[in-house]
Amino acid sequence: MQSTNIVTVDFARKMGPVKPMHGVNNGPVYKFGADQRITNLWSFQAAGIPYARTHDASCCYSYGGEHTIDVHAIFPDFDADATDPASYDFDITDDYMRVIEESGAKCFYRLGSKIEHWRKKYGTLPPKDYHKWAVICEHIIRHYTEGWANGFHMDVPYWEIWNEPDLDPDDSTHKRCWGGTAKQFYEMFGVAYRHLKACFPHLKIGGPAVATMRDEPWLNDFFASLGDIKPDFFSWHVYGSTVEKVQKRIRLAREMLDRYGLTETESILNEWNYVKGWHDDVWVYSLKAEKGLKGAAFIAAVMEMSQGEPLDNLMFYDARPGAMNSLFNTDLICECLKGYYPFYMFNQLYRQKESVAVETEGDCVWAAAAAGEEQCVMLTHFEDNDEAPAREVKVLFENVENKNGVRVEYYLLDADHDAALVREEIFTASEFAAYLTLPLFSTYLIKIIPL
Numbered sequence: 361m362q363s364t365n366i367v368t369v370d371f372a373r374k375m376g377p378v379k380p381m382h383g384v385n386n387g388p389v390y391k392f393g394a395d396q397r398i399t400n401l402w403s404f405q406a407a408g409i410p411y412a413r414t415h416d417a418s419c420c421y422s423y424g425g426e427h428t429i430d431v432h433a434i435f436p437d438f439d440a441d442a443t444d445p446a447s448y449d450f451d452i453t454d455d456y457m458r459v460i461e462e463s464g465a466k467c468f469y470r471l472g473s474k475i476e477h478w479r480k481k482y483g484t485l486p487p488k489d490y491h492k493w494a495v496i497c498e499h500i501i502r503h504y505t506e507g508w509a510n511g512f513h514m515d516v517p518y519w520e521i522w523n524e525p526d527l528d529p530d531d532s533t534h535k536r537c538w539g540g541t542a543k544q545f546y547e548m549f550g551v552a553y554r555h556l557k558a559c560f561p562h563l564k565i566g567g568p569a570v571a572t573m574r575d576e577p578w579l580n581d582f583f584a585s586l587g588d589i590k591p592d593f594f595s596w597h598v599y600g601s602t603v604e605k606v607q608k609r610i611r612l613a614r615e616m617l618d619r620y621g622l623t624e625t626e627s628i629l630n631e632w633n634y635v636k637g638w639h640d641d642v643w644v645y646s647l648k649a650e651k652g653l654k655g656a657a658f659i660a661a662v663m664e665m666s667q668g669e670p671l672d673n674l675m676f677y678d679a680r681p682g683a684m685n686s687l688f689n690t691d692l693i694c695e696c697l698k699g700y701y702p703f704y705m706f707n708q709l710y711r712q713k714e715s716v717a718v719e720t721e722g723d724c725v726w727a728a729a730a731a732g733e734e735q736c737v738m739l740t741h742f743e744d745n746d747e748a749p750a751r752e753v754k755v756l757f758e759n760v761e762n763k764n765g766v767r768v769e770y771y772l773l774d775a776d777h778d779a780a781l782v783r784e785e786i787f788t789a790s791e792f793a794a795y796l797t798l799p800l801f802s803t804y805l806i807k808i809i810p811l
Contacts, residue, residue, distance in 0.1 A: 365722035372759035383411035424452035
């Protein structure tokens, strides 16, 4: 007989702020004109999505396609005057940025280009002049944060230099994200960082969104190349089929940053999703899993795990309409998939501000908890075994704020429920227990509400 998992939540042990673990890549789909409008804007708002990273936005027609976000789209003629507003084409990106702002999310702006899988490359080639490229980026930032060129005064705190420059080796004939050598990238990053940080000391400048978060030469050489540069954040990616893999990468990223003296540099995981493999049938399996309950449980478990790890920000890939969008029906974007609800559920913790201690006994059950106006716990049964049996879980609640009694509400995400209220209880003590059966890939949000 399978033993019972035990989850102990101590509401008296404060563990610091609840972190923004429910960010995404890309924003809602919305048209300012009412014709043919199908939108997920309201769902974004309801889930309290804290950040929307703009990478690969230009892959999406609904956002504006090739006219959107990428530096070479906004500044199409590299030989033009970088200080002249007429050299820039902001219009479509302006609309996309306005939609993100309307959603309540803060934009996490990726400077550079989308990934290019095509035989011919356009935006991923090294800039002809690194300093001029930095000046172009400077004026993009000024447009969106200082009103330059009939622009805006948006709150865009993060500006990321490039995406996955390490994805392909120097000798590759098909470089999808950075068309130059590693050494060229290190130089370009240094030039861009120094210029942008000098212009905007109050903003967070960093990158480079590495594809391979491993203790290997490319990344070690990148850190060594920084010299006296201390980026505000280091961004990186990981895809996998187990929560433990993501957890190991989180710890490695922090260890490497500290090793190179970057103790104040934020660690940001801003691309992740369930991927069992990238080829043939296993890739198809991965995409199908992402769209269903298994992908939703992976999302919930990674969020819960990450809250207790040395990670500052987490952004799921992807909310953009496409194959790896686990949140929304990409034909009818107004319809939520199972993968949307972990974002909504985690936001209930995020709204409470203060995380509290959670200890787990047993494997494959992940949990996080928070306290504020309400006291909340979120827990998930995830393991990469589609035939795994349900888990019996005992949840011990300790030091519950309970002056006049509390109502405990249980919201369930499973095959038949979409974060629906399925159970209520009243307790008058400060310590009590709940017994739950968690079928594979199910998630509970437990709210403790003062009477």
